[in-house]
Amino acid sequence: MYDFAYHKPASVADAVKILAADPDARPISGGMTLLPALKLRLNKPTSVVDLSGIAELHGVKREGDKLVIGALTRHVEVATSAEVKAAIPTLAAMAGTIGDTQVRNRGTMGGSVANNDPSADYPAALLALGATIQTDKRKLAAEDFFTGMFTTALEVGELVTAIHIPIPTKAGYAKMRNPASRYSMAGVFVAQTAAGVRVAVNGAGNNGVFREKAMEAALTANWSPDAVADVKVDPGLLNGDIHGSAEYRAHLVTVMAKRAVIDAG
Amino acid sequence: MNVVTPFEGIGASLRRKEDYRFLLGRGQYVDDLNRPGQTHAVMLRSPHAHATIDRIDTAAAKAMPGVKAIFVGEDMAAESIGGIPCGWQIHNKDGSPMAEPMHPALALGKVRHVGDPVAVVIAETKAQARDAAEAIVVDYTPLPAVSSTEAAVKPGAPQVHEAAPGNLCYDWHIGDKAAQEAAFARAARVVKIETTNNRLVPNAMEPRAAIGDFDSFSGDYTLYTTSQNPHVIRLLMGAFVLHIPESKLRVVAPDVGGGFGSKIYHYAEEAIVTWAAGKVKRPIKWTCERSESFMSDAHGRDHVSTAELALDDQGKILGLKVHTLANMGAYLSTFAPCVPTYLYATLLSGVYSTPVIYAEVKAVFTNTVPVDAYRGAGRPEATYLLERLMDVAAAEAGLDKVEFRRRNFIRPDQFPYQTPVALQYDSGDYHSTLDACLETAGWAGFEARRAESKARGKLRGIGISTYVEACGIAPSAVVGSLGARAGLYEVGTIRVHPTGSVTVLTGAHSHGQGHETTFAQLIADKLGVPTANVDIVHGDTAKVPFGMGTYGSRSLAVGGSAMDKAMDKIIAKGKRIAAHLMEASVEDVEFERGTFRVAGTDKTKTLTDISLAAYVPHNYPIDEIEPGLEETAFYDPKNFTYPGGCHICELEIDPETGRVEVLNFTAVDDVGRVINPMIVEGQVQGGVAQGIGQALLEAAIYDASGQLVSGSFMDYTMPRAGDLPDVGVATHVTLCTHNPLGVKGCGEVGAIGSPPAVMNAVVDALRDYGVRHVEMPATPQKIWGIVNAHRLAAE
Structure with missing residues (x-):
């Protein structure tokens, strides 16, 4: 990997500030895609902004007829969450099939969603469930968010903060x-x-x-x-x-x- | 005091002594070693399959931070550094030697495969070396490339080497062509198959690594390398490439994390770091990355074959004819030429009393990574071809596939059995391994299980393979007459220390086989020394007198036999010392497991009594015997060993997706005497895992331009635990008749016997789909294609 600066902000506001100041900075959550790309020297960011220290991005909660899942929630947490298992058992089961144990212990829903790998699991779930992607700036329907292979409606420096998922029948x-x-x-x-x-x-x-x-x-x-x-x-x-x-x-x-x-x- | 309780000798499933350090992450692999003042090397590799190198500009790269040196092929050529040598010379049908083009360590003027090293950068850190490698400018003119085995021999194919017209390395044959033609002329039926043996990437868990070190004061070179045979590397690199005498070159292969053949060979990087260490006067470490190993480790298999079997009207085999094209890749790797010849065609008799065989093999150059021995080496290719052909022949002759095999087996009373393709099998009992495997696998109850699967919408199949292989390589005189440029004996030293503990020096090398345990058990069994007091030293040319290394399942059969011979010398000397101490005649002294006894008396001396007397020779026959208790033996085997057995695979196909799931795998192997049943079980299971990998999952795929499409684990399907059943392993022993231990070898049987068992099961599962043959690997896409084509034809 090439040299880069490393930041670990404690709030979304701080993270966005760093990303806004430098268009070649890259946010990292679980790093399950970015780290291999860095190691293979396929990606040369000036700095990496580690989101894992932002407490407000973690966790699963039920709000009425929907689940709200923080962007930094790891696959293993989705797979084992009592809330998710009760509300959308298929989503928990899906999370349990992503990658392997190591990947599920690191990878996050927000990271997967923002990356929009065509072979990733979550985008199909969010599209089918009619989820809403919340960013630091706005809310987007999954259909408007996932715009193509490895592309989303996210603007440079914009961060996914949470995913709102209506509970299906x-x-x-x-x-x-x-x-x-x-x-x-x-x-x-x-x-x-x-x-x-x-x-x-x-x-x-x-x-x-x-x-x-x-x-x-x-x-x-x-x-x-x-x-x-x-x-x-x-x-x-x-x-x-x-x-x-x-x-x-x-x-x-x-x-x-x-x-x-x-x-x- | 040496007390062996509980029993730790031959036959005990002793836990592996080495696993304590491995499981705790305390192994010492090459990349764990760091020499004072060490620098780091990065290889710049060709992105082209075939191109001329018009210009290499290293000026900017040399000026980058931390860079110590950059070398290209011309720098090595200017010092008369030799090409990477090949260890085996095959002769053509007309007696002329094979084409053996120069293999420069760093490319000279041309690159011939993606990954061919073009330059080496040496810098203070690996990152600096990599930065500088990216700054080297190479002007290439791409040339047309040839990547497939079949395309290489087509008229007008791009030429890989000027010295090999038509890309032909050799055109070789074995057997009696006239007799084969006569047998076919009177056959009631001739059955033919055409098949490809898929190309594989070995992918040992530990990537290759090398550290070159040069001591400017003594003039000594040391190479630390991930090798299965450090003495062979010293010989090849010292004598042929760098012209360093053995006395000035030490090669160390410490803990090595898997080899499977791919770490036998002398690789360019070893020579490059050793030579360059002498230039920059600093140690140089190179560690291969995984994506780099895909394009620089020798690959395995890659045959295209046609085989025909002639039968009489009673289902007896009259003869076999085989034509094979074998891919050598861009250059000849160390053992490459012998794999599709003497490790392949000589096995075509299999377990059958086939009276005549004729095989011709053409080896070809292509713009791909060199191909060489990979677990089984030639024998899996032969076994696959033969066992697929046996199933097809049984089906077409309307015979039961088990009965057809049994009818053609070599009977126990026919041993020693001379095949028509050079080998003489010493022992075996194919009927017994077959019967035991059929029983364990529940062969008789299969149709009921198939019906149960069918009720669930699944296609269930069962497949069998009965095989023999030749390992424990090999008698030096025999392999020398066949083109080997080295002897293939093994060396063992037994050093009994003054207080009775033992150090064993062996030329075999352990890289996962558990030698530190198995070999210690040999010592415990014969000398009565507990395994805790036995240390096995291997992998260092400065410690071990000599050795040919570990491959071809030879460590126990050849290396273990050398230890046994050395122990005989220890016992003989010990008896003379004991006779002196007990005032008896030598002829009256008996020895058993640590105790010398005067026959018929209660007078005894322990091995420790004797070793102490040998090193503290106060009361000692000093005029007749030297002090000390250390003996070395070289053991050159009289024949190959011939493990064999039966493998049965049961699997289920999901016709909707094409996915194959292996449900049961049963192996009953005759590996000769078993030293450690647990280690044998693990070796067989590992081999079967690789065999199932070849049959269902793995394929190295080059596109027509010579790019490696399956160049990472994203596209190259390595078997995972979830792909495998719990492989049932049993042994049925007949002893090897010509080595002192009666052992045959177990390292490769799993990979040799299993692929045809799996593929025969796949074809059996598809028996209602009009399928005669399916090529490996049986991927979901391929199986679905068969099911879908059948459905479309029915519509």
Whole structure:
């Protein structure tokens, strides 16, 4: 890694101040993506702003019909949180499948959301659940926040502070892992929410996480695994690599959608 | 006092002595070592698969902070530094020697694979060396590259070396072609398969590392390196590359974290840091990064083969014909040429009494990392080819696959058995290992389990592999006649100290095998010294007289036998001392596990009595025997050893996703006498894990331009614990007839026997899908492709 300055602010305001002053500074939460990039010298920030000392960004709480999860909440905390398990058990289960034990002990929901890796788990959950991403400046619907592969609506220096997740009637998730990296190669999150049935797909889209409207229509008409079994996804919208062609991923999206509905019950 | 309780000798599942330090993180690996005044090296590597180097500008880099020196290929050439040598010479069908192009340590004029080292930067810190490496300007002119084995021999393929026209390293054959053709002419049936043995990246947990050190006062060089055979490195690097006499060159291979073959070879980086240490007069450490090891450690396998089996109308094998293309990569690594020849084609008889075999092997150069021995080395390739062919042949001849194998087995009464491809098997009992494995794996009840899986929408398959391999390499005279440029004996020294504890010096090297325990058990068993009082010293040319190292499952069969011979000398000398002390004749002195006894009397002396007398020779036959109790033996084996056995794999396929889950794996192996059953079980399990990895997960993939697509763990699928079942391991022993311990070796059997068992199970699971053969690795995408194609054809 190249040399960089290190800051550890105690408040969001202080963090934002450092980031605003230097467009080449990078925030770090769990560091599960940034650290490997630094080690491989793929990233050369002038300074790294460590958010882990900001108490207000930690923790899970229930506020009425939604969960509010602080951006610095680690995957292991989501996976084991009694609040999350009671409200959205699938979300807790999903968090328990991210990476491995070491990654779950370091990685954070806010970091994953801000990175918007197309193979990451959380973006599909937040998109399907109709979550709202709160930043230090504003609130954005998940659909407006996730704008493409590794891109979000975040402006330079803007920080995710919390994620507000409406509690669904039911929700389910299934993914096929890339055999090598174990990231999602095709993952589907289904949810019955107050705003209707929503289906979001990770790992497969050629422009990141996306909603699968045909499946939403099918499940709205008939909430059952069979309802999505015949909904085909256009491989032209999907990516391919040595582990999975677009055609294979298209097939997997349908299979995972079925399994997600079974998971939701 | 030496008291051995509880029993710690041969057959005891003693806990590994070395694990205490490993589990507490107190191992001393090369990267843990730091020499006073140490500098750090970074290799600048080629991003191109094939290119000319038009210009290297190091001026700006040399001026950067902390930089001590930067060297390129011309700097080494100017001092007449030799190429990296190859340890084995194969001859072509016409008797001419193989093509052996120069392999410069640092590229000279051309790069030939992604990762080929172009320059070395030496700086005060690793970060400074890396910064400077980024500042070196290299002008390349990219050339067309060839990366696949098959493409290398096509007309008009890009030429990797001018000295190897048509990219051909050698065109070799073995067996009787005329007899094979005659056998095929009278066959009732000929069964043919074409298959690829997938290229693998060994990925030892510890990446390679090297420290070069030069003492300007004595003129002595020391190389600390991650090696399976430090004496071989001293010989190759000293004699052929750097021209340093053995007396001035010490090679130390301390704790080494896994090798699997990839740390046998003499690598360019070892020569570079040793040579450069003499130039900069400072120690130089180089530690490989994981992404660097993907493109610089020797890879394994990479064969493309056609095999044909001729059968009579009774299902007896009449003959076998094999044609194989083997990828050598861009340069010849130390053992590379012998892997697809004498470690491969000589195994094509397998466990079967095949009367005639003819095999031809062409080795080719490509713009890829050199390919060399990887756990099993040639024998997994032979076993896979043969055992897949056996299943296909059984199916096409309408025979039960177990009965077909049994019908063609070499019978116990046929040993020693001379195969038509040079080897003579000394012992084995293939029927018994088969029967034991079938029983343990519940072969007979499989169809009921398959039906139960089917009810859950899953495809269940069972696969079998019966195999033999040749290890414990090797008789020096034999391998010398086959092209080896070294002898393959092993050396052991037994040093009994005055108060009876023992230090063993061995030329074998432990990098995960548990030698410190197994070897100590040999001493405990024969000399009666408790293992706590036995220390095993290995991995240092300044301490151990000589040695050929650890590979080819040879440490116990060859290295252990050398210790046994040395112990015989200790006992013989001890008897003479005991005879003197007990006033008996030498012929009347017996020895058993630590006690010398005058036969038929209660007069005894312990080994400690004798060692004390030997070092404090007050009452001692000083006119007849020298003081001291230390003996060295060189053991050169009379033959290879031939472990064999049966592996059965049971698995389930999810037809919706193509995912394969291994449910059960049963191995019943004949590894000869078992010294430590727990260590044998671990060795077999580890080998099976790598075999399942090859069958289902692992593939080194180059694109057509020679870029390594699977260049990290993001794309190269290493087996993880969750991919593996609890592998059931049992042994069924027949003793090796020609070494004193009766041992055969267990390090590679798991990786050799398992891949075809897994793939035969995959094909069996897909038996309703019209599948005849599936190539490794059986990834979810590949399996889904088969299922989907079948579905589309049915529609």
